[in-house]
Amino acid sequence: MKRILTISMVLSMIGSFSAQPEINCDTVYAEPAESEYILPFGPEKTYTVTQSNCHPTGGHFLTFAYDFNTLMGDTIVACRSGIVVFANDQYADTDWTSGHENNVFIEHPDGTRIRYTHLMQGGVLVSQNQMVEQGQPIGLSGNSGNTGGFPHLHLSAFQDGSSYNRQNTIPINFCNTNDPVNDQNLLIEGQSYTAFDKNITAIEQAEKEGFIKVFPNPVRNFLNVKIVTPDYSPNQIQLVNTDGKLVFSSNIGHESREIKISVSELPKGLYFLVFKCSNETIWKKVLIL
Numbered sequence: 001m002k003r004i005l006t007i008s009m010v011l012s013m014i015g016s017f018s019a020q021p022e023i024n025c026d027t028v029y030a031e032p033a034e035s036e037y038i039l040p041f042g043p044e045k046t047y048t049v050t051q052s053n054c055h056p057t058g059g060h061f062l063t064f065a066y067d068f069n070t071l072m073g074d075t076i077v078a079c080r081s082g083i084v085v086f087a088n089d090q091y092a093d094t095d096w097t098s099g100h101e102n103n104v105f106i107e108h109p110d111g112t113r114i115r116y117t118h119l120m121q122g123g124v125l126v127s128q129n130q131m132v133e134q135g136q137p138i139g140l141s142g143n144s145g146n147t148g149g150f151p152h153l154h155l156s157a158f159q160d161g162s163s164y165n166r167q168n169t170i171p172i173n174f175c176n177t178n179d180p181v182n183d184q185n186l187l188i189e190g191q192s193y194t195a196f197d198k199n200i201t202a203i204e205q206a207e208k209e210g211f212i213k214v215f216p217n218p219v220r221n222f223l224n225v226k227i228v229t230p231d232y233s234p235n236q237i238q239l240v241n242t243d244g245k246l247v248f249s250s251n252i253g254h255e256s257r258e259i260k261i262s263v264s265e266l267p268k269g270l271y272f273l274v275f276k277c278s279n280e281t282i283w284k285k286v287l288i289l
Contacts, residue, residue: 022062025054027171029185033285035175036108037079038134039195040116040155041070043176050152052189053171059146063166065156066187070141072151073123076116079174081134082108085161089124093143093151101145101154104138105161112170113161117154118147178270178285196283214273218287221264225273227257234275239263239286241271263288 041047051060051067060067070076072093086105102119104126120142126132143151157172158164173185179193187193213226225237239248239261248261263271266288273284 021167023054023064023167023169025062027184029171029173031185032173032177032181033175035173037157037172037174038077038176039174039193040068040076040079040153041195042075042077042135043195043197045074046192046194047153048192049187049189053186055189059154061166063156064169064171065154068153068155070151070153072140072142073120074141074153075137076104076119076139076141076153078106078132078134078136078138079114079155079172080106080108082106082113082132084126084128084130084132084138085113087124087126087128087139089119089122089139089144091144092121095144096147096149098146102139102142106132106138107161111160113158114172115154115156115158115164117156118142118144118152120144212275214284214286217284218289219263220289221262223261223263223273223286225259225261227252234277234282236276238274238276239271240274241267241269247271 047068047070049066050069051058053060053064053066055061083106084104085107086103089102091100091102101117102121102124104116104119104124105113107113116139118141120140121144123140123142124138125140126138132138141151141153143149157170158168159170160168162168171184171186173181173187176195176197177193178196180188180191182188211227211229213224213228215224217223227234234252236249236251237259238246240246247266250259252259268288271286271288273286275282
């Protein structure tokens with residue numbers, strides 16, 4: 001039976017002594033594209049990491065955690081699907097007492113947990129024992145607890161629910177952004193991050209099922225796109241750079257199931273192949289060499 005936490009139990013575990021070894025701040029994490037997590041805000045939203053992992057001082061000292069400069073009332077979404085094991089939103093946004101944070105804790109299928117902290121008073125949108133989907137709104141950003149008087153979202157992931165001390169934090173990154181990461185594949189303090197729609201992975205699934213072929217990738221001269229089956233019918237294909245600038249566009253009809261895109265004159269780097277369908281827009285990363 002799943003253990004249900006009370007607020008006193010949570011705060012006790014946060015402040016309790018732990019015999020766990022210190023975290024390794026030199027940990028190199030997997031590539032962002034392999035991450036099971038998405039950013040804690042919706043598509044096309046951009047926020048800056050104001051404090052990152054293993055900060056030399058303060059609340060992130062020897063801790064894996066991120067602070068995002070979200071504003072009062074901004075929507076926070078679930079980074080992964082899971083079950084809400086704890087939620088509270090009784091503290092005022094003018095109460096900056098340490099321990100008086102409004103939170104949502106979500107446990108994922110593998111037992112890991114994420115704590116979403118400093119939420120707005122009355123701003124929690126989920127309840128304990130509720131199942132939530134990845135990307136579902138779970139709360140509103142606020143200024144509760146130890147914020148220093150500046151609204152933001154504190155996000156920390158934990159190996160499990162045995163402790164919420166810094167020794168039990170784990171590093172995470174996010175699959176739905178292409179902004180820079182450091183040598184450890186983790187987010188960079190002072191860097192802004194924009195979320196894109198996680199449907200970007202749908203085109204990979206279409207490729208696996210044989211609906212569409214995109215090759216070669218990485219590419220130097222010509223990028224070939226082949227729509228294999230009429231069951232998969234995008235209306236338009238585009239190529240955009242990381243600034244969102246359109247560099248290629250073509251309508252797709254039944255007579256044009258194969259498209260060759262010349263990329264030799266384009267600057268090297270990461271681009272997005274965008275397929276516009278009647279009910280969705282899906283994306284694929286393309287690397288031009």
